[in-house]
Amino acid sequence: MSGHIWEAIMKELWFRGELKEIGRDECFELLGSRSVGRIGYCTSGGAVILPVNHAVIGGEIVVRVSPGGQTARYLRDNAPEPDLTYEVDDFDDYTESGWSVLVTGTARATSPESLASLTDRPVPWPAGDYWDYVRIHPTRVTGRRLVPA
Template sequence: MENKPSPPTVEVLEADDCWRLLRGVALGRLAVWVDDHPELFPLNFRTDKETIVFRTAPGTKLSAALEGKPVALEADHINGRTNVAWSVVVKGRAAEVEQTEEFRTNVAQLLFPWSPGPKDLFVRITPDAITGRRFTIAPPQTWEITLDNATRAGFE
C-alpha cells in the first residue's frame, strides 16, 4: 500500500477572520467589468471599518469601478514558514469617497500610491459579501502530476 500524505483541509473563514486577515496585508487585485469582459488590476488598499478603500487616478480602473456594476477585491498570503495560505474575496459596489477631514486624517494619510503619478481619488468598496479560505499548501508529492499528464508542446 502506498503511503501518501493526506490532502490538506480547507477551512472556511468567518467574516471577522476575513477582515482581520485583510487588515494585515496591503496588496490585492481588483476585478471590474470593462465593456464586455472582466479586467484585473493589482492595487494597494486599506480597510476602513468593514469596507475597502483604495487610491487611484482617472482611467479604466476608476471608470469601471464607478460604473455601478459589482466589483470584487481578492487578497491572499502564504506564510513561507508554515506553508499555510489564505485567500479572501470581497464582493460589492464601489463609490468615490467624500474626502472629509476625518477621512483624510484616519485613512487617506495611511494610503500611499505605489506607482508614480498623482492619485488623488479614493474609492470605497462596500461589501455585499466577504468569503475566505485558509489551507496548508499541499506537498508536491500529492499533486499527482506525472510526465504522462504534462503538456508535451516541447516534443510535438
C-alpha cells in the same frame, strides 16, 4: 522510479493540506494585515483584475485609482454603484499553505475628507498626487485557509 518522482507521488497522496472556511471577522483582520490586493470587474472586453493598494476603513475597503485609468473609466461608465470584487491573499510555497479573502460588493467614489485620518488612508506605491478614492462596500465576504497536513 527516480527519487524525485516518488517523493512527488507520496507528497500528493499523503501530505495534502485541508481547506477551512474563514469567518467574516477574521476575513477583515486578514484584509487589514495587507496593503495590496486585486480589484476585479467585468467589461465588454473581458475580465479585468488589477493590483491596487487598499485600507480597511469602517468595514469597507478603500482603494485609490488613477482618474484616467481603466478602473476609473469602469466606475464612471457603470455608476452610481457598480459591482466588483476585491481579493487579498497570502501563501507559503514551502509549507503549501495560505489564505484568501474575496469581497464582493459595490463601489463608489468618495472624498478624502470622508475618510479617517491621513495615516489610515491607502497610499498608492506609484508616485503622484492625482489618485481618486473609491470605497468598496461589501455585500459578501468569504475566506478560505489552506492548512498544511
